[in-house]
Amino acid sequence: MAKVVIMDHPLIQHKIGYIRRRDTGTKDFRQTIGEIAMLICYEATRDLQLSDVKIETPICTATAKALKGKKMAIVPILRAGLGMVDGMLTLIPAAKVGHIGLYRDPETLNPVEYYCKLPADCAEREVFVVDPMLATGGSSVAAIQMLKDKGCKNIHFMCIIAAPEGIEKMKKTHPDVDMYVGALDEKLNDHGYIVPGLGDAGDRIFGTK
Ligand SMILES: O=P(O)(O)OC[C@H]1O[C@H](OP(=O)(O)OP(=O)(O)O)[C@H](O)[C@@H]1O
Ligand SMILES: O=c1cc[nH]c(=O)[nH]1
Ligand SMILES: [Mg+2]
Numbered sequence: 387m388a389k390v391v392i393m394d395h396p397l398i399q400h401k402i403g404y405i406r407r408r409d410t411g412t413k414d415f416r417q418t419i420g421e422i423a424m425l426i427c428y429e430a431t432r433d434l435q436l437s438d439v440k441i442e443t444p445i446c447t448a449t450a451k452a453l454k455g456k457k458m459a460i461v462p463i464l465r466a467g468l469g470m471v472d473g474m475l476t477l478i479p480a481a482k483v484g485h486i487g488l489y490r491d492p493e494t495l496n497p498v499e500y501y502c503k504l505p506a507d508c509a510e511r512e513v514f515v516v517d518p519m520l521a522t523g524g525s526s527v528a529a530i531q532m533l534k535d536k537g538c539k540n541i542h543f544m545c546i547i548a549a550p551e552g553i554e555k556m557k558k559t560h561p562d563v564d565m566y567v568g569a570l571d572e573k574l575n576d577h578g579y580i581v582p583g584l585g586d587a588g589d590r591i592f593g594t595k
Contacts, residue, residue, distance in 0.1 A: 387557070388563050388565070389564045389565070390553060390557070391564070391566050391567065392570050393426060393569070395429070398422055398568055402422060402569050405546075412593035415591060416591050416592075419518060420469065420472050420473040421473060422470075423471075423472075423473030423474055424476055424477055426546070426566050427474045430514065430564075431478070434512070435453070435454040436452065436453060436454060437451070437454045437455070456512050457480075457507070458478055458481040458482075458514065459481055459482045459508050459511040459513045460475065460478070460482075460484075461483070461485070461486055462485060462486070462517065463487075463515065464485055464486065465591070466591055467516045467517040468591070470516040470546075474516060481514075482505035482508075482511070483505075484502075484503060484504035485502070485504075486501065486515075486529045487500040487501025487502065488525045488528060488529060490578070495522050496524055497529075508536060508537075509536060509537030509539070511540070512540045513538050513540060513542070514543075515529055515533070515541060515544070517543075518546040519583075519587045520549065520552035520556070520565075520567070521549050521552055521574055521578055521579065521580050522549075522551055522552055522574065523554070523555030523559075526552070527556060527560065530543065530556075530559075531560075534560075542566065543556065543563050545565070545567055545568065546567075546587075547568060547571055547583055548570050548580075549572075549573060549574050551573075553565065553567070553570070
């Protein structure tokens with residue numbers, strides 16, 4: 387069974403408190419989502435493997451550490467996942483970026499697919515799927531299934547706020563996928579929104595409401 391890691395870093399908790407506020411505007415919301423993504427990325431990459439490499443410092447020959455060469459990909463679930471990409475790329479600048487377009491039908495809450503463009507060699511990459519919100523889990527479960535159908539095996543999921551229902555669905559459907567979660571909230575409301583949550587992440591990032 388894969389790990390579920392709930393972030394306890396004070397900077398992450400502080401910044402999540404800020405974006406939850408109704409009166410945090412689009413510019414600050416978007417910027418803070420990026421900062422939180424970067425901080426969660428730091429935790430989510432903790433288990434990457436290193437190898438020893440011989441290098442020359444200005445003083446002598448030395449053995450240093452380098453990432454073992456496994457290539458990485460970041461896959462945001464559109465739209466809201468886009469808000470996490472720049473923060474991720476700040477720490478992993480060489481990563482390729484794939485895009486999966488899904489929206490949640492407001493009546494059924496089921497995900498509807500409208501776009502998928504992935505790096506050609508994504509099956510060989512360590513893939514980080516990013517979406518600020520894990521609510522019923524329908525969208526992330528579907529996105530990860532799309533990646534598995536393309537042959538991806540090493541998949542991690544990062545979100546900023548999760549509901550217990552979404553975590554359970556992910557654990558049941560994709561028990562091999564590690565989850566890195568900024569905050570675990572209480573429940574979903576009757577419309578499938580996370581409580582207390584932060585509202586609609588996509589609308590708040592892009593200012594569409
Ligand atoms: O876990 P779920 O119940 O599937 O809900 C979570 C999904 O809902 C939101 O996307 P939304 O459908 O609002 O699309 P958007 O990002 O384009 O706003 C969010 O960004 C997730 O992708
Ligand atoms: O609370 C929620 C649930 C789904 N999608 C969001 O953007 N927010
Ligand atoms: Mg939305």
